[in-house]
Amino acid sequence: MPHRYFTTEIADGAAVLRGSDAHHLARVMRAKQGDTVILCDGNAVEYTATITGFGDECVEFRVEPGYPSAAEPSVEVTLLAGYPKQDKLEQIIKHGVELGCTHFIPFFSRYCVAAPKKEEQKNERYNRIAFEAAKQCGRGVLPDVALPLPNFGAVCRSLAGYDLVLFCYECGGEPLRQLLAETKPADGKKLKIAIITGAEGGFAAEEAEMAAKAGAKTVGLGPRILRCETAPLAVLSAVMT
Template sequence: MPHRYFTKELADGRAALTGSDAHHLADVMRAKLGEEVVLCGPDGLEYIGTVTRLASDRVEFTVTDGAPSKAEPDVQVTLFAAYPKQGKLEEVIRHCVELGIHEVVPFFSRYCIAAPKKEDAKCERYNRIAAEASKQAGRAMLPAVRMPLPDFNAVCDRMKDYDLVLFFYEGGGVPLREVLKPGCARKIAIITGSEGGFSTEEAAAAKAAGAVTVGLGPRILRCETAPLTALTAVMLLTGNLE
């Protein structure tokens, strides 16, 4: 299987890799002129790139026409995840990218145990983790991890940007199978809580902002398990695990 790289430098039948990706392909993988790799551009399409120039700091290619990736779902799912403690968010991001997430937006809610600290540096690391997971999963886009939102009101303000918002509440709600089916929505947001869950006021605010309150069954899931379960269910019920 050809190696996979992401690049923003792709236009008019030509492309290039620079920086660490160029070094990896030229010096670590010891690519040769004429070798083919898979290139993914900002448009989310896949291209076959043929190496035409090799250097440690820059590799150039000619490319085929772009084609849609079979690894990308036909729904754009954003995860709003209440900030967990002790680095659990890294694993949530990694596995959600493998499952097809489009974007991850952490946030701080009333019962979050974690507190904001060095979020700029953390966000850079989270995006590196997302990029590595995207390559491993054979995806054609780099899901973005955003800077955390300061409170649940900020999450509610974002709900208008989606066709469907699913608020996963430990108090239960509408069964997912009654809400989701193939083609039901293009942009879906899922909201999951922290170790402390959500307050009744936050649950009421989510409903008032247009979210559909849903549950994940009678068992209590950990805050790092709930996002993966929710995303898997969304992908399955929208036909994106077939």
């Protein structure tokens, strides 16, 4: 299977790959003129590309006409995840990208165990993790990780513009299958869904009320309590299915 790389420098039947990916292809993979790779423009369009030359820290290609990425789901999912401790957010991002999530927004809430610390530096690492996961699993877009929201009020203020907002609550709620079946995208566009899951301590009752007032649909995930790194992946799997 050809290696996959992301670049925005694609035009008029030609493309250029720069930076660390160009170094990897030229120096690590020892690619040669005539070798073929798959290039993605980050907007769910892929190109079969043939190497035509090597420059200083760049690789040049001839590309065939682009085609839609088969790896992108028919829904655009944003995951708002309560900030967990240790490296659990990295796991959520890595596996969430594989499952088809496009946007990740961590947040702090009343029962979060973790506290804000060097978030700009962490955010760079989180986006690198998303980038590498996207290449590994064959995504046609580059999922992004936002800086964390400071509290649950900020989460509720960010919920406009979605066709469906799912608030995952340990006290239960409406059937997920029914909510997904009833939701239709506006004007034939891709369905936009937001999923809200909690950190280790779950959600306070007043946070659940805030989510409902903001238009979120409260859902339960069955009779068992799922860990904070398990719940988002379970909901993502259900939505994609």
